[in-house]
Amino acid sequence: MPRVSVEVDGVRYDDDVEPRLLLAHYLRDRLGKVGTPIGCDTSNCGACTVLMDGMSVKSCSVLAVQAEGKDVTTIEGLGDGQGLHPLQRAFHEEHALQCGYCTPGMIMAAIDLLKENADPSEDEIREGLEGNLCRCTGYQNIVRAVRRAADDMRQSPAQEEVTR
Amino acid sequence: MTAAPEIGSARLRSEDARLITGRTNWTDNIQLPGLLHAAFLRSPVSHARITRVDVSAARDRPGVIAVFSGADFADEQGSLPCAWPVTEDMVLPDHPPIAVDEVRYVGEPVAVVVARDRYAAADALEAIDVDYETLPPVLDMEEAIKEGADLVHSSKGTNKSYEWVFSGGDVDAAFRDAPVLLERRYVQQRLIPSAMEPRAVVCSVVGDEYTLWSATQIPHILRLMLAMVTGIPEHRLRVIAPDVGGGFGSKLQVYGEEVACLLLAKRLGRPVKWTESRSEGNATVHHGRDQIQRLSLASDADGRIRGLKVDLLADMGAYLMLVTPGVPLLGAFMFNGIYKMDAYHFKCAGIFTTKTPTDAYRGAGRPEATFAIERLMDELADELSLDPLEVRRRNWIKHEEFPYETIAGLTYDSGNYEAATDKARQLFEYDKLRAEQAGRRDRGDPVQLGIGVSTFTEMCGLAPSRVLGSLAYGAGGWEHASVRMLPTGKVEVVTGSSAHGQGHETAWAQITADRLGVPFEDVRVLHGDTSISPKGMDTYGSRSLAVGGVALYNACDKVIDKARRIAAHMLEADESDLEFANGSFSVRGVPDQARSIQEVSLATFAAHDLPEGVEPSLDSDATHDPDNFSFPHGTHLCAAEVDTETGFVKLRSYVAVDDVGKVVNPLIVEGQVHGGLAQGIAQALYEEAVYDADGNLTTTTMADYLLPSAADLPTFTTDRTETPATTNPLGVKGVGEAGTIASTPAVVNAIVDALRPYGVADVPMPCTPERVWRALRGGGPEPSPQPGAGGGLGSAGSADSADSTGSAGGAA
Numbered sequence: 001m002p003r004v005s006v007e008v009d010g011v012r013y014d015d016d017v018e019p020r021l022l023l024a025h026y027l028r029d030r031l032g033k034v035g036t037p038i039g040c041d042t043s044n045c046g047a048c049t050v051l052m053d054g055m056s057v058k059s060c061s062v063l064a065v066q067a068e069g070k071d072v073t074t075i076e077g078l079g080d081g082q083g084l085h086p087l088q089r090a091f092h093e094e095h096a097l098q099c100g101y102c103t104p105g106m107i108m109a110a111i112d113l114l115k116e117n118a119d120p121s122e123d124e125i126r127e128g129l130e131g132n133l134c135r136c137t138g139y140q141n142i143v144r145a146v147r148r149a150a151d152d153m154r155q156s157p158a159q160e161e162v163t164r
Numbered sequence: 165m166t167a168a169p170e171i172g173s174a175r176l177r178s179e180d181a182r183l184i185t186g187r188t189n190w191t192d193n194i195q196l197p198g199l200l201h202a203a204f205l206r207s208p209v210s211h212a213r214i215t216r217v218d219v220s221a222a223r224d225r226p227g228v229i230a231v232f233s234g235a236d237f238a239d240e241q242g243s244l245p246c247a248w249p250v251t252e253d254m255v256l257p258d259h260p261p262i263a264v265d266e267v268r269y270v271g272e273p274v275a276v277v278v279a280r281d282r283y284a285a286a287d288a289l290e291a292i293d294v295d296y297e298t299l300p301p302v303l304d305m306e307e308a309i310k311e312g313a314d315l316v317h318s319s320k321g322t323n324k325s326y327e328w329v330f331s332g333g334d335v336d337a338a339f340r341d342a343p344v345l346l347e348r349r350y351v352q353q354r355l356i357p358s359a360m361e362p363r364a365v366v367c368s369v370v371g372d373e374y375t376l377w378s379a380t381q382i383p384h385i386l387r388l389m390l391a392m393v394t395g396i397p398e399h400r401l402r403v404i405a406p407d408v409g410g411g412f413g414s415k416l417q418v419y420g421e422e423v424a425c426l427l428l429a430k431r432l433g434r435p436v437k438w439t440e441s442r443s444e445g446n447a448t449v450h451h452g453r454d455q456i457q458r459l460s461l462a463s464d465a466d467g468r469i470r471g472l473k474v475d476l477l478a479d480m481g482a483y484l485m486l487v488t489p490g491v492p493l494l495g496a497f498m499f500n501g502i503y504k505m506d507a508y509h510f511k512c513a514g515i516f517t518t519k520t521p522t523d524a525y526r527g528a529g530r531p532e533a534t535f536a537i538e539r540l541m542d543e544l545a546d547e548l549s550l551d552p553l554e555v556r557r558r559n560w561i562k563h564e565e566f567p568y569e570t571i572a573g574l575t576y577d578s579g580n581y582e583a584a585t586d587k588a589r590q591l592f593e594y595d596k597l598r599a600e601q602a603g604r605r606d607r608g609d610p611v612q613l614g615i616g617v618s619t620f621t622e623m624c625g626l627a628p629s630r631v632l633g634s635l636a637y638g639a640g641g642w643e644h645a646s647v648r649m650l651p652t653g654k655v656e657v658v659t660g661s662s663a664h665g666q667g668h669e670t671a672w673a674q675i676t677a678d679r680l681g682v683p684f685e686d687v688r689v690l691h692g693d694t695s696i697s698p699k700g701m702d703t704y705g706s707r708s709l710a711v712g713g714v715a716l717y718n719a720c721d722k723v724i725d726k727a728r729r730i731a732a733h734m735l736e737a738d739e740s741d742l743e744f745a746n747g748s749f750s751v752r753g754v755p756d757q758a759r760s761i762q763e764v765s766l767a768t769f770a771a772h773d774l775p776e777g778v779e780p781s782l783d784s785d786a787t788h789d790p791d792n793f794s795f796p797h798g799t800h801l802c803a804a805e806v807d808t809e810t811g812f813v814k815l816r817s818y819v820a821v822d823d824v825g826k827v828v829n830p831l832i833v834e835g836q837v838h839g840g841l842a843q844g845i846a847q848a849l850y851e852e853a854v855y856d857a858d859g860n861l862t863t864t865t866m867a868d869y870l871l872p873s874a875a876d877l878p879t880f881t882t883d884r885t886e887t888p889a890t891t892n893p894l895g896v897k898g899v900g901e902a903g904t905i906a907s908t909p910a911v912v913n914a915i916v917d918a919l920r921p922y923g924v925a926d927v928p929m930p931c932t933p934e935r936v937w938r939a940l941r942g943g944g945p946e947p948s949p950q951p952g953a954g955g956g957l958g959s960a961g962s963a964d965s966a967d968s969t970g971s972a973g974g975a976a
Contacts, residue, residue, distance in 0.1 A: 018283070020283070021283075025282075025283075028192075028193075029281075029282075032195075033186075034186070034188070034190070034192075034193035035185070035186015035187065035188065036186065037188075037190060037192075037361065037409070038192075038362075039360050039361070039362065039442065040362075040441075040442035040865070040866045041441040041442050041443055041865070042442065042443070042865040042866055042867050044865065044866035044867055045360065045442070045866055047360060074186065075184075075185065075186035076185065076186040076187075078185070079185070084184065084185070088184040088185065091180070091184050092176055092177070092180045092181075092184055093176060095176070095177065095831045095832070095834075095835050097180060097183055097184065098410070098665040098666070098667070098835055098836075098839060099183075099359070099360065099361065099408070099409045099410040099664055099665025100179075100180070100182075100183030100184070100188065100407070100409065100665065101190070101359075101360040101361040101409030101410060102360050103183055103184055104186050107184070122879070125874070126873075126874040126875045126877075127874075127875050129873070129874045129875075130873040130874055130875040130876075131873070132873075132874075133360065133866065133871050133873060134360065134874075135358055135359060135360050135410050135412070135839070135842075135843070135871065136360075136410055136665050136835075136839045137835060137838055137839050137842075138838035138839045138840075138841055138842035138877060138880065138903075139838075139842070139873075139874035139877055140838045140877075140879060140880055141835060141838065142874065143874065143879075
């Protein structure tokens with residue numbers, strides 16, 4: 001079995017894994033990082049989105065072995081241990097979640113979106129998040145939350161660093 | 165000191181804290197010592213006799229602990245329950261959780277593997293050898309009821325499960341010599357509910373004590389039904405719904421996999437987990453809608469409705485599940501909508517097909533009915549060259565006419581259709597858009613503008629037990645709540661209404677904080693575990709607040725009543741001299757003589773000096789059984805731009821003015837409306853469960869079954885009018901389903917309105933670019949259905965996926 005060495009939310013793990021093991025299952029079943037849920041098996045829903053070396057990936061379409069030497073951030077690794085990441089706070093304040101199952105992936109995808117475009121329009125947010133499905137909110141408050149977080153993060157850019 | 169009222173305030177949700185940080189407890193997160201993983205082998209064919217199942221090779225696969233066929237469980241698995249025998253002669257076939265002799269839809273479980281991990285379990289499925297002797301699929305309801313049709317259940321001699329009839333008024337008289345007669349046929353396509361969290365079950369057994377975690381909406385009903393199906397005593401079975409990621413009706417069910425996990429844990433003496441994949445779920449989670457509606461509407465020359473006749477074929481799928489046969493009948497009382505009429509006739513036949521069973525999906529019967537009447541009202545307006553809002557105004561119940569007994573036999577307690585419509589019309593800039601529409605028509609703009617109207621009501625707050633009884637439903641519709649004051653003055657609230665995204669933990673705490681005068685933060689709401697919340701009827705049918713919230717209101721009052729007695733004793737005053745406000749009992753006229761409810765709670769706990777005969781506890785139980793349904797209503801207006809060259813539909817604006825009565829938390833209400841709109845719009849434009857000619861579901865993945873993304877939906881304009889329900893002390897009505905019920909006809913009406921100058925009178929749902937394009941060119945035969953035929957803005961590439969059909973056979 002191949003060996004994988006990967007840093008997840010600031011902790012380094014060295015594990016023997018089946019070559020076919022998905023990163024999503026590695027995170028959930030081996031590391032107990034159950035904050036990252038799985039919503040489909042065709043990489044359409046985006047619920048399992050995490051950051052790998054700062055880029056958003058759907059962890060159901062990445063093999064654990066492909067994460068070798070990478071730095072993975074999940075929803076559990078956001079914030080500075082005390083406060084929330086501006087996107088987490090904005091999702092709460094704009095009521096951008098109901099059941100919350102899509103929320104971790106939605107937030108991780110939005111982090112990547114805001115890194116590429118710090119001041120996106122509503123249409124750019126809608127296009128940017130089209131790979132993440134939500135069945136509860138109709139997206140309106142998600143769009144609002146991303147706008148709000150974008151404003152917050154531009155006003156205090158230091159907070160962005162907590163995404164590592 | 166008066167605290168701002170909690171009821172009505174836009175409290176941010178307390179449940180968010182765990183959901184935004186990933187500290188959730190989804191069923192699939194649960195790990196137990198020695199946990200085994202189950203995977204189901206599923207039928208790859210629509211209809212077949214099972215002639216042989218050989219599991220021996222699968223047993224030898226690495227990591228496999230056990231493999232069973234349906235026959236191995238035949239003596240103990242029982243039949244999955246149907247709680248709603250709608251007629252005395254309803255045909256109710258056996259429904260084994262794992263098929264034994266015959267399979268009747270693609271995806272039906274045939275065998276189960278239990279292994280040390282989920283990959284090993286999935287791998288071993290391919291080593292199971294099943295011989296099928298194929299039988300003819302039964303896919304078309306209108307063919308299925310013809311003489312000599314192939315049968316889904318051959319021993320039953322018919323594909324018709326039941327026929328149910330309701331009649332009000334003199335229908336013949338209403339239709340005799342009517343100046344206007346409209347006859348229409350609409351199809352409610354089959355939908356897949358698609359909660360984001362797939363189903364998951366974990367079952368553990370310790371001695372003879374069973375604990376079952378399930379991603380379910382209905383822990384209480386599930387416990388009862390599992391006990392009845394398996395014979396495991398109810399008091400030995402605890403059911404827990406931990407964090408549940410949406411339901412929309414799909415988790416209002418007793419699934420074969422839940423029974424199977426319980427029996428596997430029992431047989432193996434070890435905990436068992438099963439989590440479905442999305443493709444497995446699309447084929448096997450119950451589906452929704454799927455009706456053929458034949459409608460006749462008679463009116464006077466001025467548009468006043470005389471009568472309505474409804475003739476439904478409702479697809480049950482292969483089996484009757486928990487409330488399958490009752491779903492279309494929830495619509496029976498809603499086809500008349502908000503309108504007065506002289507007569508109404510409703511007939512529904514439940515039809516078996518070799519497809520996934522149908523059951524409740526957000527709105528359950530009411531969206532179908534609302535679609536029919538709201539489409540008909542637009543057709544009537546067109547027939548008489550009236551504005552669609554005007555023809556509605558001529559027929560709707562006026563606000564001064566409430567309470568109003570409808571032709572369908574319901575009493576609408578309250579409503580103000582005029583106010584909601586006026587507000588919506590203003591927000592929408594109705595007249596301005598009509599002017600723009602006229603301009604585009606005049607200049608032959610290739611992009612036409614359509615305006616769709618939906619003035620809907622619905623019955624929710626399910627439900628008065630006596631009404632459910634009269635409809636032959638197997639249980640009641642009450643709800644339970646209890647309130648416990650703790651010694652430190654904190655409060656635990658227990659509700660039988662099990663939330664899965666709705667925000668009960670916040671709204672229930674708001675009600676409690678207001679009633680008891682305690683800080684919002686001092687209230688904890690417990691739910692979703694039959695050991696913690698022993699009584700309840702769970703969450704569906706927009707019932708939680710209108711039934712469960714009222715139970716909580718009453719439970720709070722009981723606590724206050726008891727506390728008053730103790731406070732009077734502490735203050736050495738007469739109970740009748742006490743007043744209670746802002747969490748404090750004071751002697752009337754002597755405000756400095758007061759005891760807070762927290763002080764009373766501590767004194768009750770200490771019990772050193774209680775009044776004679778008072779027990780040392782400050783808590784209460786209350787069960788609320790409503791006298792009537794509640795009737796939210798509203799006016800939704802949709803503007804759609806339709807490209808007559810490509811058939812592409814773009815929603816330009818959408819205004820929803822809803823009247824859900826008193827609002828506990830406007831933030832939550834707005835969120836529910838947004839999500840409801842998205843699902844109703846999705847039915848109009850994007851979603852359809854498609855079966856091919858052999859009975860294979862071809863929309864098994866989210867690449868083929870098109871949930872709208874953020875890029876496919878417009879920004880909604882929402883507002884409210886507030887006409888309190890008169891049937892409960894909170895004045896609340898319910899909001900969970902309103903958006904879904906209202907929006908589908910608003911969108912289709914807008915599309916048809918845009919295309920009327922081209923002679924288009926209907927576009928079948930989902931109104932894909934291809935269907936709109938075909939309708940514009942005079943119809944012609946429908947192409948054979950293709951998965952992924954929708955294709956909104958954000959579904960780029962979906963048209964390309966039209967030929968990539970997924971097979972559900974053997975999906976793990």
